[in-house]
Amino acid sequence: MHPVAFIVYPGFELLDTSGPASVFNGANRALGQRGKPAFYQIGLVSAEGGAVESSSGVAVETQAIAECRPGAVRTVLVAGAEREHLLPAVADPALRAALPQLVREAERFGAVCTGGFLLAALGLLDGRRVATHWDACKPFAAAFPKVTVDPDALYVVDGRLWTSAGVTTGIDMALAMIGRDLDATIAGEVAKRLVLYARRPGYQSQFSPLLRAQVKGDSPFAELIGWMQANLDAPLDVPSLAARAGMTERTFHRKFVAATGETPARFVEIVRLDAARMLLSRGLSLKSISAQVGLFPPARLADAFERRFGVAPRLFRDMHADLQA
Incomplete structure (x- = not known):
């Protein structure tokens, strides 16, 4: 058996645990x-064990972290939360006392979404490269x-x-863990069973320029960007x-930069290259793409x-095309 411990606290994001847990199951x-x-x-x-309520109001039953024997847990994953729930977790004495040793003795450790803030606050991520929610990247980098x-x-x-x-x-990360722990066939079956659109490899962007521009509800260019x-x-x-x-060209350029944060030429190139990256991961030829x-x-x-991307497209295709199989 491979014990997996999800570290949760009041106000945690339920999907940060239920998603990966469903994948492992x-x-x-x-x-x-x-x-x-x-x-x-x-x-x-959790810190004290017992029922812990998530941000959605759904409560889960937990074991106290002091009861977890270091070395017995092979994967430790910290769930994320919004700032107002995350800060008390960072300051929790029980978590601060027990989590570092649990992490040191684990085969693998990490975090989902903003859960990395808790690990970083304990000095467990110094010198490391991490991912976090797109909206938390700048605060994370500034704080640590x-x-x-x-x-x-x-x-x-x-x-x-x-x-x-x-x-x-x-969910994507948990599927990748399964691919490494077991094999890609099992990971593929899980993805299919959960009706996931695709098993997205880690190199894919979490928030594309297209979405970044369209997420602004008052953007005057949402329809144009879709086209x-x-x-x-x-x-x-x-x-x-x-x-x-x-x-006019001048007005368009000015308003487009204000809406998207990129010049039209730069934005078009980024969207084209992101599309090329996806097509390469499917094994298509460079000429066709x-x-x-x-x-x-x-x-x-x-x-x-x-x-x-810092890599030749043919090499990228050779490295990643099989991940979409």
Whole structure:
């Protein structure tokens, strides 16, 4: 058995634990169908034990952290929460006393979403690279300068440390753990059973430029950006986009930068390259992708891709295409 302890506290985000826990349970189910014993033993742990209420009002039964024998728990994961619930957890004397030793003796430890704040506050992440919720990246980096925050990754694996970004990415991270602990076939079966759209590898962005722009409800360019995404192979220069938006080029440029934080040219390139990355992960040829995303000839795509991601697109495809199988 592989005991997994989720560290929770009043006001924790329920999905940070229920999502990964369901994934681990799914792996046990898949093993059972093969006539094999369960692998994961799932437990919820809190400072004092007993019932702990999540931010959604749903309470869970927990074991007191002082009762957890260091070394007996092989994976320790801290759930995230909003700031007003996270700060009391960071200051909790029971967690501060017992969590470091539990982490030191574990085979693997980490956090889902903002749970990394608790680990960082205990000095357990110094010199490490981590992921966290997109909205918490800047505060995290400012509060813990010895920790490197990756603002793009869905999850980050740094030795024994596993951290995931916003909420549902804990599911992606748990699937990756299953792939490493057991095999990719089991992870794929779990993803299918839970009706997940895809098993997203950790390199994918947790919050794309497209979503970042569209999340602003008052954005005047939401419709235009949706059209851009569906027409990446079309001319997406400023004159064409300004005309489609019904603005002069100067007005369009100024308002677009204000709405998205990027120049039109930069925004278009980022969206095209993100699309190219997804297509490469499916094993498509560079020539085909180049035409689909509007970065032609392929040499132009290759140069832009390597400039942004630091790796040649062909090498990226070789490294990651099998992850979507």
